[in-house]
Amino acid sequence: MSDKDDGATTRPDGIVGEVKRKLIDTKRKWAEQGRGLTGQTARPEAERLPPGQRLVTNFPVLDLGIQPAVATSDWELTIAGAVENPLTLRWADFQALPQVRLTSDIHCVTTWSRYDNAWDGVSAFALLDLVRPKPEVLHVLLHSYDGYTTNIDLAGFADDDVLLAHSWQGEPLTREHGGPVRLVIPKRYFWKSAKWIRRIEFSSVDAPGFWEMRGYHNEADPFTEERYS
Numbered sequence: 001m002s003d004k005d006d007g008a009t010t011r012p013d014g015i016v017g018e019v020k021r022k023l024i025d026t027k028r029k030w031a032e033q034g035r036g037l038t039g040q041t042a043r044p045e046a047e048r049l050p051p052g053q054r055l056v057t058n059f060p061v062l063d064l065g066i067q068p069a070v071a072t073s074d075w076e077l078t079i080a081g082a083v084e085n086p087l088t089l090r091w092a093d094f095q096a097l098p099q100v101r102l103t104s105d106i107h108c109v110t111t112w113s114r115y116d117n118a119w120d121g122v123s124a125f126a127l128l129d130l131v132r133p134k135p136e137v138l139h140v141l142l143h144s145y146d147g148y149t150t151n152i153d154l155a156g157f158a159d160d161d162v163l164l165a166h167s168w169q170g171e172p173l174t175r176e177h178g179g180p181v182r183l184v185i186p187k188r189y190f191w192k193s194a195k196w197i198r199r200i201e202f203s204s205v206d207a208p209g210f211w212e213m214r215g216y217h218n219e220a221d222p223f224t225e226e227r228y229s
């Protein structure tokens with residue numbers, strides 16, 4: 001925009017016209033200089049919190065009201081369905097798998113989010129290497145000791161921040177938060193992160209889980225607010 005196009009310079013209104021012209025000049029210079037651009041490709045801090053979410057620092061507990069007590073000595077995790085190497089892991093088997101620490105944010109559909117949760121456990125990648133899903137697999141169905149179920153597409157499960165966690169913030173996962181082992185899928189609303197996980201089934205067909213059958217979204221991406229179906 002040239003100064004001639006700017007109505008502020010032609011109006012005989014003294015100081016107001018002066019101030020506005022200076023403001024416009026300044027903003028035009030910012031645009032020329034690219035002021036405020038960070039050049040960063042990472043998600044800026046302002047966009048870390050998905051729409052409609054509020055940040056909390058506590059760790060709320062949400063479940064169906066049944067919190068199964070599963071001792072590590074009784075714990076078993078079965079991985080089955082369309083895989084080359086179906087197996088059942090006991091506690092020592094699980095502990096012997098490669099361990100990772102992955103830190104991520106939690107976004108619960110009830111609108112709380114919690115940043116920087118450090119989870120220890122076995123990555124989805126390590127698990128996939130072990131069982132080797134067959135080519136037709138597109139979906140992963142999760143079953144828990146409390147009878148809860150949820151589902152996720154294979155691409156959502158096979159992500160670098162997904163893990164089967166036995167610890168949170170360096171401490172064994174408490175029973176109320178899904179211990180001995182829960183799934184963590186940071187890029188989806190937290191209902192996809194099955195607590196007290198008992199069985200993982202790889203499948204060519206999808207099957208809605210507990211909340212997906214009750215009006216909740218099948219994919220559940222917090223950043224596009226996939227809350228309800």
Ligand SMILES: Nc1nc2c(c(=O)[nH]1)N[C@H]1C(S)=C(S)[C@@H](COP(=O)(O)O)O[C@H]1N2
Nearest residue numbers: 060061062063064144148177191193194195
């Ligand atoms: N087995 C099981 N997993 C579950 C649930 C449940 O009821 N049973 N609730 C889900 C929901 S709705 C949420 S928000 C999170 C809550 O996890 P938290 O209690 O550790 O915060 O667990 C998810 N995983």
Ligand SMILES: [Mo]
Nearest residue numbers: 062108109191
């Ligand atoms: Mo939830």
